[in-house]
Amino acid sequence: MLLIDRYAYTNKLKDYPPQVKIIFACGGIVLPRLINNYYFDLLTITIMVTLVVLIAKVPFKNYFKMLLLPISFLIISLITIMVSINGDNYLHYLRIGNMYIGITKTSLFTVTKLFTTVLSSLTSVYFLILTTPIIDIIKVLKRTKIPSLFIELMVLIYRSIFIFIEEASNIYLAQTMKFGYENNKNTLKSTSLLIRNLFLRVFLKYREMNISLECKLYDGDFKLGD
Numbered sequence: 001m002l003l004i005d006r007y008a009y010t011n012k013l014k015d016y017p018p019q020v021k022i023i024f025a026c027g028g029i030v031l032p033r034l035i036n037n038y039y040f041d042l043l044t045i046t047i048m049v050t051l052v053v054l055i056a057k058v059p060f061k062n063y064f065k066m067l068l069l070p071i072s073f074l075i076i077s078l079i080t081i082m083v084s085i086n087g088d089n090y091l092h093y094l095r096i097g098n099m100y101i102g103i104t105k106t107s108l109f110t111v112t113k114l115f116t117t118v119l120s121s122l123t124s125v126y127f128l129i130l131t132t133p134i135i136d137i138i139k140v141l142k143r144t145k146i147p148s149l150f151i152e153l154m155v156l157i158y159r160s161i162f163i164f165i166e167e168a169s170n171i172y173l174a175q176t177m178k179f180g181y182e183n184n185k186n187t188l189k190s191t192s193l194l195i196r197n198l199f200l201r202v203f204l205k206y207r208e209m210n211i212s213l214e215c216k217l218y219d220g221d222f223k224l225g226d
Contacts, residue, residue, distance in 0.1 A: 003062065008133045011056040018136035019143075021128060028124030032117050041116035048123035056131050067126065074118055082111040134158055163205045168198055 008014065013021070028048055032041045053060045084107045085099060094101045128137070141151055171194050175181065180190035 007130045013056045013131040018132050019140050021132050025124045025128035029121045032120045041120045044120040045123050048127045078111045082107050167201045
């Protein structure tokens with residue numbers, strides 16, 4: 001079971017109505033964009049982190065690790081926005097010939113606002129997925145008459161993530177036991193083999209899942225017992 005999924009089923013907020021948590025998370029995503037205020041973004045982030053860490057009792061260390069990957073991608077993207085060429089009002093710049101490359105007041109403000117807005121949305125999404133089991137989210141979507149095609153894609157993608165991670169973990173463990181990552185040469189070879197075998201095994205698992213669904217007379221509608 002994924003760490004995120006485990007917390008979704010064991011946190012202190014799991015028994016609260018899922019529709020309330022979904023509405024609250026959606027508000028945390030939409031309102032910062034409508035209000036467009038730096039301090040409101042920070043307030044949203046603080047509320048979401050407090051609910052997850054202090055109320056739902058998700059360990060902060062693990063919560064931070066889960067946020068670290070998307071935040072890393074976000075920072076890399078923001079760096080490209082922050083750097084300005086031949087702009088005005090530079091705070092710091094580097095001159096190369098007749099070209100100025102640096103950070104301006106406008107670009108710094110834009111990046112700061114964008115970072116807080118995206119982070120408020122990110123913490124809102126994490127609040128939902130860490131406090132609400134996927135089965136409850138699907139039930140709410142079905143009650144709100146969301147098209148069955150959307151729900152079907154959501155369930156299949158969710159299942160595919162589990163398959164992908166499980167297979168990658170199994171291959172990596174087998175390679176590690178055979179000293180596949182002992183040095184740089186073995187690491188490069190093992191990584192290429194992992195990628196190749198991973199896609200092959202994922203396709204096989206996907207085929208097995210299709211056969212399983214056909215044996216259960218799957219008609220495009222997932223039965224959730226409601």
